[in-house]
Amino acid sequence: MKTNNDSKAIKDNGVSLINRIPRWLWLLFSLGTAVLLWTLLSINPNTARSFPNIIVVGDAIITMISRGVFFKDIISSLISVGAGFALGFIIALPVAVLMAWYKPVRNIIEPWIQFIRNIPPLAYVPLVVISAGVGRKPQIIVITIATFLTMAITIYQGVVNIDTTLIKAARVLGAKDRDIFLKVIVPASLPFIMTAVRLGSSVALTTLIAAESTGASAGLGMRIRALNNSFESAPMLLYIIIIGMIGMIIEKIIKVLERRLTGWQEKREM
Amino acid sequence: MAGKERNVKVRIDNVVKKFNTRKGEMIALNGVNLDIMENEFVSVVGPSGCGKSTLLNIIAGLSEATSGKVYCDGREVKGTGIDRGVVFQQYALFPWLTVKKNVEFGLEIKGMGKEEASETAMKYIKMVDLEDFANHYPKELSGGMKQRVAIARAYAVNPSVLLMDEPFGALDAQTRTQLQVELLHTWEKEKKTCFFITHDVDEAIILAQRVVIMSARPGRIKEIIDVNIPYPRNQETKLLQDYIEIKNYIWKQVYQEYLEVRK
Ligand SMILES: Nc1ncnc2c1ncn2[C@@H]1O[C@H](COP(=O)(O)OP(=O)(O)O)[C@@H](O)[C@H]1O
Ligand SMILES: [Mg+2]
Numbered sequence: 394m395k396t397n398n399d400s401k402a403i404k405d406n407g408v409s410l411i412n413r414i415p416r417w418l419w420l421l422f423s424l425g426t427a428v429l430l431w432t433l434l435s436i437n438p439n440t441a442r443s444f445p446n447i448i449v450v451g452d453a454i455i456t457m458i459s460r461g462v463f464f465k466d467i468i469s470s471l472i473s474v475g476a477g478f479a480l481g482f483i484i485a486l487p488v489a490v491l492m493a494w495y496k497p498v499r500n501i502i503e504p505w506i507q508f509i510r511n512i513p514p515l516a517y518v519p520l521v522v523i524s525a526g527v528g529r530k531p532q533i534i535v536i537t538i539a540t541f542l543t544m545a546i547t548i549y550q551g552v553v554n555i556d557t558t559l560i561k562a563a564r565v566l567g568a569k570d571r572d573i574f575l576k577v578i579v580p581a582s583l584p585f586i587m588t589a590v591r592l593g594s595s596v597a598l599t600t601l602i603a604a605e606s607t608g609a610s611a612g613l614g615m616r617i618r619a620l621n622n623s624f625e626s627a628p629m630l631l632y633i634i635i636i637g638m639i640g641m642i643i644e645k646i647i648k649v650l651e652r653r654l655t656g657w658q659e660k661r662e663m
Numbered sequence: 664m665a666g667k668e669r670n671v672k673v674r675i676d677n678v679v680k681k682f683n684t685r686k687g688e689m690i691a692l693n694g695v696n697l698d699i700m701e702n703e704f705v706s707v708v709g710p711s712g713c714g715k716s717t718l719l720n721i722i723a724g725l726s727e728a729t730s731g732k733v734y735c736d737g738r739e740v741k742g743t744g745i746d747r748g749v750v751f752q753q754y755a756l757f758p759w760l761t762v763k764k765n766v767e768f769g770l771e772i773k774g775m776g777k778e779e780a781s782e783t784a785m786k787y788i789k790m791v792d793l794e795d796f797a798n799h800y801p802k803e804l805s806g807g808m809k810q811r812v813a814i815a816r817a818y819a820v821n822p823s824v825l826l827m828d829e830p831f832g833a834l835d836a837q838t839r840t841q842l843q844v845e846l847l848h849t850w851e852k853e854k855k856t857c858f859f860i861t862h863d864v865d866e867a868i869i870l871a872q873r874v875v876i877m878s879a880r881p882g883r884i885k886e887i888i889d890v891n892i893p894y895p896r897n898q899e900t901k902l903l904q905d906y907i908e909i910k911n912y913i914w915k916q917v918y919q920e921y922l923e924v925r926k
Contacts, residue, residue, distance in 0.1 A: 561725055562813075563756035566769030566820060567745045576768070579758040657759045657800045 429629060445627040453628040462611065467635065469611040470601055473529065477536025477604070479599040482590065485541045489548035490578075499549075499623040515603040527608030536597050543596045544583045544589040551585020552578065584655045587647070594643045671737075672856040673722060676742070677732035680717050683763065686821065691717045693881035699824075701852040706861055706871035708922045710918055711869040713861045714882025719770040719828050723749050732809060735824060745769065748822035752829040754809040762788060762812050763797040769820035787815040807838035814846070824856045831866065843869060844897065851894060866915050868906065869896055874913060878920045884919065888913060 435446035457463035492499040523532040555578060563577045569662060573647050605614035613632050620629045680692040688861055691714045699705050707715050720726035722733050724743040733740040735747060756765050763784050770780040790795050791811035812828055817825060831839045836922055845864060850857060861867050867874045879884040892905055900906055 443772070519822070556755075558751055558753050559757060560749065560754040562749070563768070564725065564743045564759075565723055565745075565747065565749040567743075567772045569772075572772055576772075580757070583759070655759075655801065659758065659802045 449627045450631050453631040457628055465611045468615045470613040474597045475530040477533045478540050480537040481540030485544035489545045492549045492554035506542050512538050514600050518603055522607050531607040532604040536600050539596050539600040540593040544593040547589035548585055551582050555581045555648050564653050587651045598640050670713050671698045672701040674734040676732045678728045681729045688855045690881040693883045702872045704857040705873050706867035709877030710868045710879050710920045713879035723826050743877040746822050747824045747924055748817035750813050750817050750827040750830045752832045754813050758801050761798050766816045766819050772814045775777040783819055787819045791815045806834050810918055827859045829860050832906045868909055876916050879924050
């Protein structure tokens, strides 16, 4: 962040005012412009039906709460996303390490992952439902599959690209295989694991609609589809915004974690 | 060193190394023989690709000879061992560990207690003049400082042989000279057998008792030059007639090899 500002300051040191605006004020500007655009969309007759204005959407919170579904939907989705993501991660980590260490494992599994990864989850949802039935189980399975694929590939690429001189350096200091794994591979992979977590959490959210098309009884994704049938655009927009906000909050949490765990890295910030 | 009785520390016995490449078999080392004496400082020069690193890796136990053997203290080298420390050109510090933790790395693996490891690490961090940076991460250090940490880390586990692969190759001239002086100083205080690869002829001579010149295609030892200039050496050593003669001679040999490789 700091270096970013510094380099900008060097480039346009004439417009020093822009550099003096603090981050939170920028955020406020950004939010303000978004609301302005939204209001314009809600006035324009071509888009007004899709974009009810901010007050109407705000009122939708009350509507949904009074229907007794608002919190239930949020909690249900968070459970599916959390459980699916956690399972995906727990499976991805050892699979990625095995792929990196054993060529046969890699040569067999990698093509599968690359193959399935490009199929939209919505396509295989019916297959999952046929075996797993409806309810929580298929939701978690779909999110687990999607997050696993993304995270396994990301972690695998990280582990494979670990600087081999670090492993050599450890060996000549007396490290055995066990030490190499725990004291070199694991910490060296941490940045990639964090990237995987970030990508995985994002995939978990974007898979939510597909996951909740499995005959779910509650959930943000399920509700958006249901509201679609009754053309209620205000609560639909509200739910879409909530999904976006959840995504941003998760991203922020991961960023804090990342800074804590991998602050030792040479280059930082994207 | 005349008159002193010395033992062979490292014996390189007819080492051959072949690599299987896409273009077929490639001979990187074609029968290398060399005895390195206890506490001796040997440097190795030669054109890039003549097998210097390959030889060092075999002595370190990081790589296996296709045929031939390496002995350290009369025992055959099989894999790495903490009797042989290595300093790499790319520093190879663990970026997630502080300077002190890097130096403690080998001590911890050795099973040394926390307090003793901490004391030992600090001793060697002081040796390389970095006590103010003990709790810094590698990313906060300059190249020269990083290499000092790597040297401290190698010293800390107390190997009797120190293998260095162009350790100062990535540093600027001034830092380089400074680290050479420091390395000599350390070597005179805490004698270790040193095997030092460089492509800088000056560096090879100022440091070593013997300079090994290697030639390429296939890699082998071309000539071994004794540097009979007493220690301590410093920048003024480079003005001595003996030094200049040796330098001119080695230059000619290395340059010839360089031309060979270019052909
Ligand atoms: N792992 C390897 N596989 C194939 N060829 C290699 C390998 N390592 C080194 N070589 C080749 O062996 C030769 C000697 O390499 P190296 O010992 O690194 O030379 P130097 O350190 O003297 O520059 C080079 O031609 C290099 O391409
Ligand atoms: Mg080399």
